[in-house]
Amino acid sequence: MNRQGEKWELQLKGSGKTPYSRNGDGRAVLRSSVREFLCSEAMYYLRIPTSRAASLVVSDDAVWRDQFYNGNVVKERGAVVLRVAKSWFRIGSLEILAHYGELDLLRMLLDFIIQEHFPSIDVKEPNRYLDFFSTVVSETAQLIALWMSVGFAHGVCNTDNFSLLSITIDYGPFGFMEAYNPDFVPNTSDDERRYKIGNQANIGMFNLNKLLQALNPLLDPRQKQLAAQILEGYPILYDTRFRELFKAKLGLLGKSKGDDDLIAFLLHLMEKTEADFTMTFRQLSEITQSQLQELSIPQQFWALKMISKHKLFPAWVSQYLLRLKSNMNDSDSERRKRMTTVNPRYVLKNWMVESAVQKAERNDFSEVHLLQQVLRRPFQKHSAAETAGYSSPTPSWAKDLRVSCSS
Secondary structure: OOOOOOOOEEEEEOEOOOOOOOOOOOEEEHHHHHHHHHHHHHHHHOOOOEOEEEEEEEEEEEEEEOOOOOOOOEEEEEEEEEEEEOOOOEHHHHHHHHHOOOHHHHHHHHHHHHHHHOOOOOOOOOOHHHHHHHHHHHHHHHHHHHHHHOOEEOOOOOHHHEEOOOOEOOOOOOEEOOEOOOOOOOEOOOOOOOOOHHHHHHHHHHHHHHHHHHHHHHOOHHHHHHHHHHHHOHHHHHHHHHHHHHHHHOOOOOOOOOHHHHHHHHHHHHHHHOOEHHHHHHHHHHOOHHHHHOOOOOOOOHHHHHHOOOOOHHHHHHHHHHHHHOOOOOOHHHHHHHHHOOOOOOOOOHHHHHHHHHHHOOOOOHHHHHHHHHHOOOOOOOHHHHHOOOOOOOOHHHOOOOEOOOO
8 A cells, every 4th residue: 555545456477387388387488578668657658547667676596488489489688577567467367267167256356356446436336347348448448548548459359358346557579669550569469350459349338238238147137138228338438538639639629520531531541651659649739720721741740741642631731721710719839739638649569579579588678768767758758768769750670570478
């Protein structure tokens, strides 16, 4: 318990075997540990619900790993991450009990989770499991929409990696999208592209359906019917939050029936021109309306310059500027100020963390520390980050960089 009276669960990742290690050695390598340490903190400062990383301790013990599952086992350096969260219970925590028919234990665990982590739900209320499910459905839709708003692909969205508290957990083969691509998959082992970034909302629905199956033995017929209706409402919840987030990214106020089309039009242009996702929105936050109107894109706005090569870019700009005129009591400076608070300048792209990992494996943690500093203020310009090229186009060596879930 901390000084604010908040309870946190501490977990050591990579400290050795536990009763649940199965055939694994319970260890973690430096490569995956640096990735989790940096990304969980980066997500926190992007204002996305997440577990946190309290410390990273390096070990001199050798850990043997087949990183890309191709039979090439190599010796790597070990590490231990101390990670913290309000709870580590996942959808899978309930699934396994329902699967084996341990319904008394399932009920006991659910009541404990509700009492500890869902204070708005009365644990003595007959509809508590229904209320619990409704909350998880709503907050899962919110979480995945937030992921999409920063171009984050989790990489392994199975039910064991989906938190019941709807926080981001288990950072493995994640990736922040560089060139906009709805088929983006950061994980080398996801050959079927099941967890591609554009499918994350659908996977959320799939996992929530698995949660409902686990809860069903505890529900009466009326509650089962209501729970099914709650799940059917998930796509609307997700679409609504997605629209809200992307309207904010474009600086749009109020409502207009053409907002969905305006967002989709821009994403289409970004996909066709392979424009950088993060920097396109950031540069729209910094460019003036007059510069856009004249279609005179300064060289510093390299991501927008890439999109401007598309023949339909002038049409999108016209629609965008017309929509901005409908913003009530707004000015161009206010728009830009507002947009820079929601469009980060820096996210943890895989090439950045790969560069930091390579140095860390040589006992040089300077880039890990630099990324720590930069990612604590992702919306503010940072001179050392600019020098390191963190807001520049992706280096050529990193264009096809993908990662494995081997830890």
